[in-house]
Amino acid sequence: MGSLRDRYERDGFVSPVRLISEAEAGRHRLALENAEAEVGPLHYQYKMHTVLTSPLELATHSTMLDTVEELLGPDILLYNVTYIIKESGSAAxxxxxxxxxxxxxxxxxxVSAWLALSPATSESGAMMMFPGTHKSGRVEHTSGTDGSNVLxxxxxxxxxxxxxxxxxxxxPGEASFHHxxxxxxxQPNVSNDRRIGVNIxxxxxxxxxxxxxLDTALLVRGTDTxxxxxxxxxxxxxxxxxAMARRAEQDALIKGTYVRSME
Ligand SMILES: O=C(O)CCC(=O)C(=O)O
Structure with missing residues (x-):
């Protein structure tokens, strides 16, 4: 099998890694759903750890950071936290x-972590990885016209x-880590539950x-020289x-960066 680091270097991802219990994941799902009840959908909004304590807690959890340290080394910046939510039956x-x-x-x-707050399965549209492709660097991307692609x-x-x-x-409570x-x-979620991931x-x-x-991050372990x-x-x-107003500005900056990077 090899160590986590060996598998990550060989395949470009490791999965599954248990980070928190199912009960803890349930508590974090509830925190998200309480926030959604107050402000509406929170899918694909950036820097969520600047406006909610639950995603901050997850992104700085000791088991999370121990795993990231094994993959990235002792000095770690937290760059972004985003919920990626596929509703039951949606074409997303x-x-x-x-x-x-x-x-x-x-x-x-x-390194990116994707932590499940609900079951990620073939029915609910779990992520699929192509092993070894991290070794080839950048490959050609084409702009599409498919309105259901979340990107x-x-x-x-x-x-x-x-x-x-x-x-x-x-x-729930397990994560994958990818390069x-x-x-x-x-794929789309054809299960009867929401598929909720926290992408960190x-x-x-x-x-x-x-x-x-103007880019921002947060030192969460080690030093930044x-x-x-x-x-x-x-x-x-x-x-x-x-904090909500600041996050909205950062969200626009990040989305603008994504567009510019593809030009
Ligand atoms: O949540 C998904 O299905 C895809 C997420 C993704 O592309 C990512 O975490 O980089």
């Missing part, structure tokens, strides 16, 4: 893609052989944004109006 899917093609970063010293630019990699994909089934060059995809992106502090000077990012303010309470 995620086309084959590589994350690093649209983040505008100069380096691949990063902002509707981008996709054409001609990927689905038969090579490995399904990352997760129980930003690993090709991955997911971590960077090594040497990484830099190439498209503008580079200072390449402004500092995110972690949530101390839920849905505080000033």
């Amino acid at each position: 899917h995620v086309a084959w893609h590589q994350d690093l093609t649209y983040w505008g970063l100069n380096s691949d010293l990063q 902002h630019n509707d981008q996709y990699v054409a001609g990927v052989n689905d038969a090579e994909a490995v399904l990352c089934s997760l129980s 930003g060059w690993t090709l991955h995809t997911s 992106q971590y960077l090594h502090p040497s990484v830099r944004q190439t498209l503008h000077d 580079y200072g390449n990012f402004g500092t995110d303010i972690p949530a101390t309470s839920n849905l505080e109006p000033q």
